[in-house]
Amino acid sequence: MIEYSLEEKTYTLNLGPQHPSTHGVLRVLLEMEGEFITKAEPVIGYGHRGHEHMAENRNYLQFLPNTARVDYLHALAYNQGYCMAVEKLIGLVVPERGEFIRVITAELNRISSHLLWLGAYLLDLGAFTPILYCFDDRENLLDLLDRITGSRLTYCFFRPGGVPQDLDDEFITGTRAFVKRLRTRFKDYDNLVTKNVIFINRTKDVGVITQEQCVKYGLTGPMVRGSGIPYDIRKSEPYSAYPQFDFVIPIGDKGDILDRYVVRVREMEQSLRIIEQALDKLPNGPIMAEKVPKRLKPAEGEVYQAVETARGEFGCYIVSQGDIKPYRIKLRVPSFGNLSILPELAVDTLVADLVAILGSIDVVVPEIDR
Amino acid sequence: MLIDKIKQALAPLNLEVADGDYAKTGCHLAVAAPPDQIQGVAQAMLDEGCFLASLTAVDLRESFDLVYHFANFSELCRTVVHVPLGKKKGMPTLSAIYPGADWYEREVFDLFGIHFFGHPNLKRLLLPEDADFHPLLKDFGASESND
Amino acid sequence: MELLAQFLGSAGARMLVGLIAVIALVSVNALFLIWMERKVAAHMQLRPGPMEVGPHGAIQTVADALKLMGKELITPDEVDKPIFWLAPIVVFLPVLLSFLVVPFSQSWIIRDMNVGIILILAFSTLAVLAILMAGWASNNKYAVFGAIRSVAQNIAYEIPLLITVMSIILMVGSFKLSDIVAAQSQYWYVLLQPLAFIIYITCATAETNRAPFDLPEAESELVAGFHTEYSGMRFALFFLAEYTNMFIVSAIATVLFLGGWHGPFLPGVIWFLLKVYALIFLMMWFRWTFPRVRFDQLITFAWKILIPLAFANLLITALVLKLR
Numbered sequence: 031m032i033e034y035s036l037e038e039k040t041y042t043l044n045l046g047p048q049h050p051s052t053h054g055v056l057r058v059l060l061e062m063e064g065e066f067i068t069k070a071e072p073v074i075g076y077g078h079r080g081h082e083h084m085a086e087n088r089n090y091l092q093f094l095p096n097t098a099r100v101d102y103l104h105a106l107a108y109n110q111g112y113c114m115a116v117e118k119l120i121g122l123v124v125p126e127r128g129e130f131i132r133v134i135t136a137e138l139n140r141i142s143s144h145l146l147w148l149g150a151y152l153l154d155l156g157a158f159t160p161i162l163y164c165f166d167d168r169e170n171l172l173d174l175l176d177r178i179t180g181s182r183l184t185y186c187f188f189r190p191g192g193v194p195q196d197l198d199d200e201f202i203t204g205t206r207a208f209v210k211r212l213r214t215r216f217k218d219y220d221n222l223v224t225k226n227v228i229f230i231n232r233t234k235d236v237g238v239i240t241q242e243q244c245v246k247y248g249l250t251g252p253m254v255r256g257s258g259i260p261y262d263i264r265k266s267e268p269y270s271a272y273p274q275f276d277f278v279i280p281i282g283d284k285g286d287i288l289d290r291y292v293v294r295v296r297e298m299e300q301s302l303r304i305i306e307q308a309l310d311k312l313p314n315g316p317i318m319a320e321k322v323p324k325r326l327k328p329a330e331g332e333v334y335q336a337v338e339t340a341r342g343e344f345g346c347y348i349v350s351q352g353d354i355k356p357y358r359i360k361l362r363v364p365s366f367g368n369l370s371i372l373p374e375l376a377v378d379t380l381v382a383d384l385v386a387i388l389g390s391i392d393v394v395v396p397e398i399d400r
Numbered sequence: 401m402l403i404d405k406i407k408q409a410l411a412p413l414n415l416e417v418a419d420g421d422y423a424k425t426g427c428h429l430a431v432a433a434p435p436d437q438i439q440g441v442a443q444a445m446l447d448e449g450c451f452l453a454s455l456t457a458v459d460l461r462e463s464f465d466l467v468y469h470f471a472n473f474s475e476l477c478r479t480v481v482h483v484p485l486g487k488k489k490g491m492p493t494l495s496a497i498y499p500g501a502d503w504y505e506r507e508v509f510d511l512f513g514i515h516f517f518g519h520p521n522l523k524r525l526l527l528p529e530d531a532d533f534h535p536l537l538k539d540f541g542a543s544e545s546n547d
Numbered sequence: 548m549e550l551l552a553q554f555l556g557s558a559g560a561r562m563l564v565g566l567i568a569v570i571a572l573v574s575v576n577a578l579f580l581i582w583m584e585r586k587v588a589a590h591m592q593l594r595p596g597p598m599e600v601g602p603h604g605a606i607q608t609v610a611d612a613l614k615l616m617g618k619e620l621i622t623p624d625e626v627d628k629p630i631f632w633l634a635p636i637v638v639f640l641p642v643l644l645s646f647l648v649v650p651f652s653q654s655w656i657i658r659d660m661n662v663g664i665i666l667i668l669a670f671s672t673l674a675v676l677a678i679l680m681a682g683w684a685s686n687n688k689y690a691v692f693g694a695i696r697s698v699a700q701n702i703a704y705e706i707p708l709l710i711t712v713m714s715i716i717l718m719v720g721s722f723k724l725s726d727i728v729a730a731q732s733q734y735w736y737v738l739l740q741p742l743a744f745i746i747y748i749t750c751a752t753a754e755t756n757r758a759p760f761d762l763p764e765a766e767s768e769l770v771a772g773f774h775t776e777y778s779g780m781r782f783a784l785f786f787l788a789e790y791t792n793m794f795i796v797s798a799i800a801t802v803l804f805l806g807g808w809h810g811p812f813l814p815g816v817i818w819f820l821l822k823v824y825a826l827i828f829l830m831m832w833f834r835w836t837f838p839r840v841r842f843d844q845l846i847t848f849a850w851k852i853l854i855p856l857a858f859a860n861l862l863i864t865a866l867v868l869k870l871r
Contacts, residue, residue: 043688065692065842075526082511083535118424156759156839162592222836228759229838245473247500248451254473261473334426334469334480336453345454345469358536362454362469370503382762382841399526 040068045384047076053150054395058372058384067384070376072369077399085359090116090190090326093359097346098184100361101397103143106136106179107339108361109188114269115335115346116190117319119328127315128192129271134308135175135187137301138205141212142171143340144298151291151389152223155232160223167215174204190326192318202309209302216299224292233287237375237387240285248367251342252293253391257285263338275307287390294392327354341365341392363397402448402475403428409444413437420480427469427480435483435491438468442497445470450479452494455504457512459538463487464514490515511536565657569646573791578608580790583824584831591835618779623686626776630684635777635784638677641670642791649798650724652808652815663724664712667799668705671754674792675701681785685776693775696762696842703849704753704760710857711743711750714864715803728807735806742860744804746853748829751796753849755789757830759837760845797826 046057055076061069081100085093097112098105110132117124124132145168149161172182178195179187187193223229244254254261262279264272280296282289328350336345342364349358368391376384403419406429410417415437420427433441442452454469468481485491493516494501505516506525513534516522523529533540582597582605589596597604622631648663650656660666675698682694716722718739719730737744753760777785801807801822808815840848 041688075524075528078526080535115426118426152838156761157837158588159592159835162594166593226837228840231844232838232841245446245449245451246498248453248498249500250453259473267476332425332467334454334478336426336471336478343453343471347454347456347467347469349458358456358458360454360456360467362456366503366507367500370500374499380842382839 039063043381045381047073053389053393056393056395056398058388060376060381060384062381065380067376067379067381070373070384072372074369074395074398077396079400081361081400082359085356087355089354090328090356093356094189095184095186097361098186099396100363100400101339101341101344101365101394102184103146103394104136104139104340105183105185106132106139106187107337108344109185110136110270111335111337111339111344111346113188113190114337115333115348116326116328118333118335119331119348119350120190120323120326122191122319122322124192124270124319125316126271126313127196128317128319130308130312131193131197131317132188133271133275134197134205134305134312135179135185135193137304137308138171138175139185140340141298141301142168142175144294145171147294147340147392148219148223151392152229154385154389155229157223157229160219163215163218167212170204170208170211174201174208177201177204189318189322191322192316194318196317197312202312205305205309209306212298212302216295219295224295230288232382232386233291233390235284236287236379236383237390238284238286239371239375243371243374247371249342249371250364250367251339251392252290252297253342253368253371255279255293256282256290258283263336263343267336269335269337271308272304274311275304277303287386290390325354327352336362339364341394341397342368361397361400363400365391365393365395365398369393369398402472402477406445406448406450406477406479409448410441413440413444415441420478422478425480427478429477429479431479431481433481433483435466435485435489438466438481438483439492439494439497441481442468442494442501445479446497448472449474450477452498452501452504453478455494455501455508457485457508457514457536459512459536461538464512466491466508466514485514490517492517493519495519510534513537562657565647569643569657572646573643573787573794576794577787577790578612580793580827581608581611581786583828587828587831588835591832612783615783616780620779620781621776623776625686627684627686630680631776634677634681634684635781635788637680638674639784639788639791641673642788642795645670645795648724649795650728650802650807651819653725655816656725659723659725661721661723664716664722664727664799664803667795668709668712671792671795672701672705674788677788681777687776690775693762697756700753700756700760700762700842700845700849703846704750704853707746707849707853707857708750708754710854710861711740711747712799712803714740714743714857714861717861717864717868724802724807728802728809731806732809735804735809737804740804740860740864742856744800746857746860747800747804748826749853751800752830752833753845755792755796755830757789757793757834759833759840761834761839762842762845793827793830794823797823797830800826 040061040063043060043062045060047055057073059071059073060067081096084096094112097108100108145164149164152160176182178197178201179185239253239257241257241259244257244259258281260279260281265279277300280293282293330350330352332349334345334347336343344364345362347360347362348356351357372388375387407417410431416432418430420430422428450470450472452468453471456467458465458467464485466483466485470479491514493505495505503525505519506522508514509516509522510524510526511534524531586596597607600607600610645667647657648660648666678697679694682690715736719727801819805822808819810818
């Protein structure tokens with residue numbers, strides 16, 4: 031009698047670092063059994079540039095452009111977090127008009143980040159057309175922001191104390207027209223994508239994140255809102271001019287990919303609401319605080335400033351020892367925590383699902399690597 | 401109020417707990433803990449429903465200062481926990497309590513060389529696996545050039 | 548002289564002329580379809596598409612073909628050489644042979660066999676073999692993945708395809724394609740068998756590996772699926788085979804459901820081509836509108852939904868014919 035033993039053999043598949051669907055240089059080491067994944071391990075660090083080290087060798091104003099290169103898609107929020115942290119350390123108060131301009135530009139940036147996510151995510155799922163529609167919308171938006179900030183992507187627009195450039199009439203009329211146009215476009219997106227049966231089958235009940243996992247992994251942003259936790263720093267820890275605006279926080283209920291998708295799309299609509307209200311209520315006045323010292327030299331101390339970016343909570347932790355250069359800056363980026371849940375979500379899924387889950391986490395790898 | 405509940409939960413551990421100056425530092429509660437108590441603190445925070453927002457280290461030349469930031473989804477209360485650590489010492493890991501701490505501890509190990517006891521997979525995260533330096537130490541780079 | 552006259556009148560000459568015509572048709576068709584695809588995709592994506600080379604980019608495909616012919620044929624080291632080389636040829640030949648029995652008009656048919664439809668269906672199955680050959684020989688995990696998916700997909704979607712074709716055959720009573728067209732002189736079968744038409748179009752899209760069923764070449768997951776390792780002219784052959792396959796399945800759909808070459812005023816051939824290209828346009832529309840179906844959902848859809856529906860359609864057809 032010959033006894034055959036069936037040995038279950040797993041093989042290793044390498045997703046990336048060069049791969050069309052990992053957004054950035056991310057490598058995921060997969061151990062697979064047939065088409066099912068038994069283990070997934072993200073390998074990061076391909077884009078480590080040493081931002082935190084650079085912070086210790088530059089003065090506070092010189093470090094500002096670095097914050098934009100960390101997450102280039104929502105750079106203005108990172109500018110805002112950093113500037114607010116420095117303002118807390120020095121004790122500067124930004125005038126109202128400056129805060130309003132910050133909110134308007136940051137929300138426009140949030141929309142552009144979500145639009146890019148939308149297009150790229152659907153491209154991962156195989157729909158080739160939505161990304162071009164999204165980029166068409168984004169072109170208008172980037173032209174608007176280019177007018178006053180001077181850049182299309184890695185903005186370096188805010189300064190500790192306010193903003194350096196004021197809005198002009200063309201920007202305001204352009205923004206109002208853009209808001210109107212995007213609202214009609216959302217109907218197209220809804221019909222083409224959100225109600226599409228193939229899309230719903232790919233995203234419903236896939237990649238479910240429970241509320242307990244949100245707490246244990248320290249997830250933030252649309253990940254937790256998709257699981258039903260109404261946590262948005264703009265509402266729970268209001269900063270800048272956000273308390274003056276009326277907007278809701280969209281939440282999902284199951285925590286699957288479809289919920290996170292819907293949360294992000296609704297967030298774009300809410301951002302449009304905020305922009306409209308901000309434009310209506312825009313006060314006159316100075317845009318920079320008076321008496322901003324030429325050389326920023328905060329007193330000794332530490333500060334942790336959190337802002338809500340498109341991906342979640344960006345925390346800027348600065349330790350100052352009274353010098354013109356910071357002693358230590360820690361950039362707490364949302365994608366870092368959000369990606370760490372991938373190994374747990376990927377077990378027993380197909381590669382197609384892994385790509386869908388990875389896209390729904392909305393990682394920007396350069397911010398993980400810093 | 402969450403801040404009182406946290407103070408109550410941390411009371412048995414006999415730590416230095418002080419109200420933080422939120423307007424200046426962004427934290428409502430500041431805790432100082434020795435390294436062997438950090439797991440107790442983390443468990444207490446998890447029981448109150450707080451999540452670990454950030455875990456980092458600061459090189460104070462003669463010693464390290466590990467900084468843990470906790471926050472909460474339902475009620476605003478940011479807690480910062482400072483853990484002074486001597487050089488050449490290690491820390492207990494939090495990855496059994498907060499799985500999200502796994503990567504943060506790997507990053508601290510990578511950039512500072514601080515060892516975390518009990519960590520399931522303490523490999524380098526950002527730098528190449530075979531790198532032999534810790535870049536965020538204050539005495540790094542003075543004599544070694546790495547271009 | 549006599550030999551020449553004998554040859555010219557014989558069936559052999561007819562075959563030779565047919566062969567030349569078919570190769571010409573396949574090349575021109577592929578050139579036209581690639582340009583059409585790029586223009587359709589572009590206009591659906593709010594952009595103009597190729598505009599530089601020739602009027603509205605009409606000669607763009609010629610330029611691309613010349614470029615592909617000039618590319619280096621890279622053969623990776625560890626491939627299974629004979630199979631690697633044969634695969635592009637094997638994928639292309641059956642499609643070419645299917646042209647033997649397609650009725651372009653009443654008299655324009657190379658060989659009107661009485662097993663016409665079966666011949667085409669048999670040949671289209673051989674394409675699966677070629678994909679498996681390509682994927683396996685490439686010695687690349689992604690390619691093998693793509694090939695295996697393609698085999699499963701093709702086999703799964705062949706069955707409802709065959710069953711819907713059987714429903715039509717039951718009504719006509721003959722496998723001859725010209726008979727099927729002649730039987731539709733009063734009204735087209737799409738009016739009598741709309742369900743069969745929908746199932747056929749779905750299966751045809753899956754058989755040709757077009758989106759939303761393009762998992763074997765899923766770009767965002769498997770880089771390029773089973774033809775990852777093919778470059779230059781070999782890649783061009785795969786491409787050519789895909790577009791010609793689209794033509795063939797649309798031609799069959801036209802013959803079975805849309806009345807073949809029937810139509811008022813214009814000559815039969817023009818009507819036939821119009822209908823075929825309308826169906827191809829439909830398949831292109833699908834590609835640029837829908838996201839990709841996940842693999843297990845694809846197979847579930849074929850086995851649990853399409854096959855029962857196709858069977859039900861067949862039974863109803865048989866019942867109605869019996870009761871008449």
